[in-house]
Amino acid sequence: xxxxxxxxxxxxxxxxxxxxxxxxxxxxxxxxxxxxxxxxxxxxxxxxxxxxxxxxxxxxxxxxxxxxxxxxxxxxxxxxxxxxxxxxxxxxxxxxxxxxxxxxxxxxxxxxxxxxxxxxxxxxxxxxxxxxxxxxxxxxxxxxxxxxxxxxxxxxxxxxxxxxxxxxxxxxxxxxxxxxxxxxxxxxxxxxxxxxxxxxxxxxxxxxxxxxxxxxxxxxxxxxxxxxxxxxxxxxxxxxxxxxxxxxxxxxxxxxxxxxxxx
Amino acid sequence: xxxxxxxxxxxxxxxxxxxxxxxxxxxxxxxxxxxxxxxxxxxxxxxxxxxxxxxxxxxxxxxxxxxxxxxxxxxxxxxxxxxxxxxxxxxxxxxxxxxxxxxxxxxxxxxxxxxxxxxxxxxxxxxxxxxxxxxxxxxxxxxxxxxxxxxxxxxxxxxxxxxxxxxxxxxxxxxxxxxxxxxxxxxxxxxxxxxxxxxxxxxxxxxxxxxxxxxxxxxxxxxxxxxxxxxxxxxxxxxxxxxxxxxxxx
Numbered sequence: 001x002x003x004x005x006x007x008x009x010x011x012x013x014x015x016x017x018x019x020x021x022x023x024x025x026x027x028x029x030x031x032x033x034x035x036x037x038x039x040x041x042x043x044x045x046x047x048x049x050x051x052x053x054x055x056x057x058x059x060x061x062x063x064x065x066x067x068x069x070x071x072x073x074x075x076x077x078x079x080x081x082x083x084x085x086x087x088x089x090x091x092x093x094x095x096x097x098x099x100x101x102x103x104x105x106x107x108x109x110x111x112x113x114x115x116x117x118x119x120x121x122x123x124x125x126x127x128x129x130x131x132x133x134x135x136x137x138x139x140x141x142x143x144x145x146x147x148x149x150x151x152x153x154x155x156x157x158x159x160x161x162x163x164x165x166x167x168x169x170x171x172x173x174x175x176x177x178x179x180x181x182x183x184x185x186x187x188x189x190x191x192x193x194x195x196x197x198x199x200x201x202x203x204x205x206x207x208x209x210x211x212x213x214x215x216x217x218x219x220x221x222x223x224x225x226x227x228x229x230x231x232x233x234x235x236x237x238x239x240x241x242x243x244x245x246x247x248x249x250x251x252x253x254x255x256x257x258x259x260x261x262x263x
Numbered sequence: 264x265x266x267x268x269x270x271x272x273x274x275x276x277x278x279x280x281x282x283x284x285x286x287x288x289x290x291x292x293x294x295x296x297x298x299x300x301x302x303x304x305x306x307x308x309x310x311x312x313x314x315x316x317x318x319x320x321x322x323x324x325x326x327x328x329x330x331x332x333x334x335x336x337x338x339x340x341x342x343x344x345x346x347x348x349x350x351x352x353x354x355x356x357x358x359x360x361x362x363x364x365x366x367x368x369x370x371x372x373x374x375x376x377x378x379x380x381x382x383x384x385x386x387x388x389x390x391x392x393x394x395x396x397x398x399x400x401x402x403x404x405x406x407x408x409x410x411x412x413x414x415x416x417x418x419x420x421x422x423x424x425x426x427x428x429x430x431x432x433x434x435x436x437x438x439x440x441x442x443x444x445x446x447x448x449x450x451x452x453x454x455x456x457x458x459x460x461x462x463x464x465x466x467x468x469x470x471x472x473x474x475x476x477x478x479x480x481x482x483x484x485x486x487x488x489x490x491x492x493x494x495x496x497x498x499x500x501x502x503x504x505x506x507x508x509x510x511x512x513x
Contacts, residue, residue, distance in 0.1 A: 016377055016382065016383070017377050017378065020373060020374055020377045021374075024363060024366055024370055024373075024374050027366065027370065028365035028366050031365055031366075031406075032365070096361055097361050097378070098338065099333060099338055100333075100336065100338070100361050100378075101336060101337075101338070101378050101379055102336055102337030102338055103378065257339075257340050260338055260339060261274060261275075261339065262275075
């Protein structure tokens, strides 16, 4: 417990380092591209378009508001997926740095999560005009959005801290995680809605209880598009996120020094 | 001041990363096996470096010199013994290994400066001196990827020297750069000597002899000799069965 608080304190003390790692990482990633930062907007848009072609035109499903329902779920999922993918190699890709200077290693997976959040924000900028075009109901429930983001952030941090440690020992994790993430993507209500999916009605409750992401994704759709309060199943996501956060922080703090020696 | 007391650093011998995965799983499922072969990268190492002193560290490849610097930088916690460091440590990114290749030299100065604990304002204050010292000219705004190894080394050296930290760690970097830069680097070393505590790792005996007040000779992780630079270097060269000191490029 003491170690975990110490860990958070150390990270807070080096927040300027975190800030610069994020800033320069984003700069380096876009530097050689002709379109540069424009890609941050184009990426989610093009991704969304491909799925609209698939679901709307090929499968002939999805209602009139499908594009925005898909878009908000997609960018929120992408934040989780890209952070997790980055975290697996976050330690092993910075060997030289880690061996040169002492700093809280958790900053490395954290920087990936923050970069992922900026991607979410870029996507959100695209989403806002779409909300008007597709006539989303705009109510006071929008104020829930920061809370949902915080829950997701806490969960992502927990998961990434765990995977950063395991990924350092187990290089194969990168391959495994890519498939697991893909599978979970199809199992979550992103391309489809729970009501019109193939899950029998009597199992809906069970499904929402078992998939911590389902309640969270439905909540995003509720507060932004349907003008409703968050889904009650967001509680599941909140509990899972908090548990993952505590386990992740504990596991990472316990292994931090060991990691330095195995890289 | 740096005080090292009976320091031991232990590594596990593992073949390759792929098999490390198995080791990891086995370790978790069974009880931890003692069959893991361990080796001590450093053991029973004790010495003190007073403020203002320059300590040279010599030894063959794999003798534990870089590991020792990393322990003092706080990267590895000691498995045995104690290390106490009073003052802030500046790590020299040896040969610019900590640089992000896609970013410009200027951005890398900020990144490295923040890494070693400077604030943005502090870096703003010294960045012109660093650029001037590293002699990078207009290259400073081009990506480090296109720099020559000498240019990278010069930049790394310039950052460490101007960071105003009490303890400076230098890992085999004086040899990089051309003759003119080496003279400048030597002068810079002379300037900070006496003011700051320096730990200098080098394979160039001329560099060590010129700058060190005292020398430690590491052999397979233990101190094989310690004392006056001339004497220890002689012992080291004799043990390495080198008749003459290797010709230096100076």
